[in-house]
Amino acid sequence: MKLLYQTHSPFARKALVFAHEAGLADRIQVIHHETSPTARNAEVFALNPLGKVPVLLTDEGEAIFDSGVICQYLDAEHGGMSLIPTNPAKRVAALRLQAVADGLSEAGILVRWETVRRPPDLRYPPLAEGHLAKVADGCAWLEASFQPHEIPGLAEVAIATALSWLAFRQILDVSAACPRLWAWYETFEQRPSMRATALAGDTVDH
Numbered sequence: 148m149k150l151l152y153q154t155h156s157p158f159a160r161k162a163l164v165f166a167h168e169a170g171l172a173d174r175i176q177v178i179h180h181e182t183s184p185t186a187r188n189a190e191v192f193a194l195n196p197l198g199k200v201p202v203l204l205t206d207e208g209e210a211i212f213d214s215g216v217i218c219q220y221l222d223a224e225h226g227g228m229s230l231i232p233t234n235p236a237k238r239v240a241a242l243r244l245q246a247v248a249d250g251l252s253e254a255g256i257l258v259r260w261e262t263v264r265r266p267p268d269l270r271y272p273p274l275a276e277g278h279l280a281k282v283a284d285g286c287a288w289l290e291a292s293f294q295p296h297e298i299p300g301l302a303e304v305a306i307a308t309a310l311s312w313l314a315f316r317q318i319l320d321v322s323a324a325c326p327r328l329w330a331w332y333e334t335f336e337q338r339p340s341m342r343a344t345a346l347a348g349d350t351v352d353h
């Protein structure tokens with residue numbers, strides 16, 4: 148399999164950490180791609196009409212996206228215990244946690260557009276403030292309600308990779324705002340899956 152990846156993407160890292168946790172990383176060739184809505188990457192668009200990474204190219208040549216769908220695909224590819232609960236109530240709970248984690252990254256990316264990525268005279272501070280509030284509220288929601296499983300699954304991977312990216316881009320000081328969540332994250336980030344996939348690099352918008 149091939150994974151169209153980006154070393155500074157929280158979503159791409161989520162898919163790759165999941166692959167590590169599923170024991171599938173050595174079956175995946177990771178290929179770095181820069182993507183941005185202002186710098187079209189034709190190779191990524193050829194596989195994903197939204198032009199985003201991650202994209203997983205299966206051994207059969209099918210392009211799978213987005214990160215959550217890639218995780219579902221990978222979960223069916225390994226012979227071990229499922230990383231996404233099959234029990235309907237537990238599955239919905241895990242998918243809801245994934246939705247919050249993805250929302251943190253999405254809102255964080257929008258904060259960066261309004262603070263560093265967009266040309267200064269086109270920035271709109273109320274948008275940055277609104278998206279930053281979503282990041283803060285999402286983290287506070289996790290601080291209050293997230294009960295991590297000891298054996299990590301999709302929810303744990305999604306949350307850890309999102310928190311890691313928020314810290315990497317200095318969007319929010321989660322350690323100060325959410326000490327319980329951050330303490331869990333600090334243990335999680337020692338896992339081989341996280342250590343093998345450190346975030347790095349700058350966004351390329353042109």
Ligand SMILES: N[C@@H](CCC(=O)N[C@@H](CS)C(=O)NCC(=O)O)C(=O)O
Pocket residue numbers: 153155156157158159182183184185197198199200201213214215249
């Ligand atoms: N919902 C998607 C989000 C993927 C995403 O936003 N990827 C970013 C990198 S972090 C991207 O490729 N952005 C390029 C663009 O927006 O055109 C997923 O979970 O995979």
